[in-house]
Amino acid sequence: MTLDPPTILALTVALAAAAALYLAVEWRSVREPSLLFWSAGFATITLGSTLALLRSSGFLMIGIWFANGLLVAAHLLFLLGVARFTQVRLSRLWWLLLVAWLGMLMLPADLPWSKAMLGVQSLLVALPTLRASFLLRPHGKSLSIGAVQLRYVLLIHGVFYLAKALSVLIPGTLIDLAAFKGEIIQVSLVEGAMAIMLIALSMTGSERYRREQQIARLAARDPLTALYNRRALDLRAPRLLAQVSPAQPGALLLIDIDNFKGVNDLYGHTAGDRLLIALSEMIRSVVPRGALAARLGGDEFVILLTPASSEQIIELGSSLRDQFYQLAAQTVPTPQPVTLSIGANLFDQPPASLTALIEQGDTTLYESKRGGRDSIRLVDRRTMQAP
Template identity: 65%
Template sequence: MAFDPLTMLTITIALAAAAALYLAVEWRVVREPCLLFWSAGFALVSVGSTLALLRGSGLLLIGIWFANGLLVTAHWMFMHGVARFTETPIRKVWYSVFAIWAALLLLPGDQAWSKTFLVVNSVLVGALAIGASLLLRPKAKSLGEGAAQLRVVLLGHGIFYLCKTIPALVPGTLIDLAAFRGEIIQISLVEGVMALMLIALSMTGTVRYRREKRIERLASRDPLTSLYNRRALESRAPHLLSGISPASPGALLLIDIDNFKQVNDLHGHAAGDKVLVTLGETILSILPEGALAARLGGDEFIILLSNASSEDILQLGDALRTEFQSVVALQVATPEAVTLSIGASVFEQPPADLAALIERGDIALYESKRGGRNSIRLADNVISMGAA
């Protein structure tokens, strides 16, 4: 029963159709382009398996050539979906599989036809599956456990199809595609059902991981500047602050934009948003490794550093003020220069809580504002003053 071709093809049709429908529904929710390609691939498998049933009625062109052509196309769609997921362009050489498949129509219908057909089909499907697997190799950023599983499943599926060519090359091996006769064909039908389930589950896990990461990012990032929001800062700060000691002091920089109201009043809130984005980009460009930066709200930003000193704060603050002012001066014109006031605090012990640390920085920031703006004030001491 398990190796009966009719049974295995019926199971394949049902599983592929279900996977195609599920991935299409998922696409309506998350709008990941890869889902459309994967859904289309499973739909082609379902249609191709249905057509494969017709070979028993003597319709060999439709039941063999056309049905297996849809299988090859389905794997090309799987690969294209992986490419879209990993944002990797597909090499033009992969489009040649369709020309190779079309050339099979020129094969003479002799006794070696089934073997030749099986070899070409297996090589094309195996190459596409392995190619898709290689696109999922670990890169600088993790693609998630689902992608890792999909990579292994596609690799194993591709290797199996390449191994299918070995029996076809052995003299005397029985391979009859018209009647589903031959041990390798029976095994292939079973492997197809197993691979179908594993690939569908892996694809679902792959997209689910990206969706969860996207939700996590939306929950932790300021939507305008892409810096952490206050909630994310409060959850990540304890780890950074726990390593603070006299040998490795920490520092906080509380940053406020001078004359920001003039930007909104004279040029509108779109211009104000652009200034905020500029500050966020400037902070990210100079942020030391291991430091945290966040937008607290409005035009107030914060940077937390470990292993810092007054000299480090001076260098970082001056670089931030200089870079920001030079860029903004080209974006908007205001009666008074759009600059930065910074209140800083250096500490040698982990603070009781982040709020107390921010309050201390806020006092220094107020002193910076009152002292003429465009300056950096460290607690009760001025460590840098810019031109008012």
């Protein structure tokens, strides 16, 4: 089978339709809007490439102007998908590209205007494509190999169309859009088919990686407070505990809400949940960079940090207690005050296990509650003396 222009266009139709269908199926399962934009873009290419075949039968208005206008629209949809993927808001001025293309409808359909038509259309495709590649630039290292691939495929694709727009300025260049004649047109058809495959694969890889990352984040987070759960703490704590030494002590703070049941009894579990969320936000605001904070379950939370000092622990615990007491007293007043009890351990040797360390924290926390609640109890296990 000869790869003449109509054959290449037919191949392009098949590839674009397959890409549109696959991305639409992916969108139905994950409901990620970027997939929907990209699927719509490939569907638009499918329609445009199908209509382009009609130019050989003399339907120039549909086969040239309308078909090429759809190609511009498809790349705008790709740009919208990338903007959604990178969470960037685009200017509405980008829609002026379609208005510019409508202006091309005023041009006659004869051969002398083929160069102008190809030059303008190539430029209108290059601009959104290069912009999409630029939007992906800060995300290449942080997201996935697929995002990097998509960025460079779009960059090469955009540069190709920019070069094609400039090539029409070369004197003596044969460009006949009606009959698919001219090396520029034939090379563009081949490049378009290859670009469809590469762009579709890169888009799919990027979204799959993001979905896997989202699933991993959800599995590691407490669904109510978005702090780490116990499983995630078990996985991350060993690396932090391995850094503990006499020169760099570590600390574990076990935090429990006093009289929390009274909140649920008087105001309902929704109010209790709001209080847990508020406490988790307070914890995030006071823990230093590199520390671990997790919800162990119920109304019990843990903070693990290194390096640490007794002064830092007392300051951190007191700040939490003060903030929480004021919030609880204002929002959910109860006969018995809703406060925090904190049991803290300071140590300079890596513990036998995280479980053993939490058990020590439980003992210290119990001493804090037994001493009257609304307090912080610190045990300095570097000297085995309690202040």
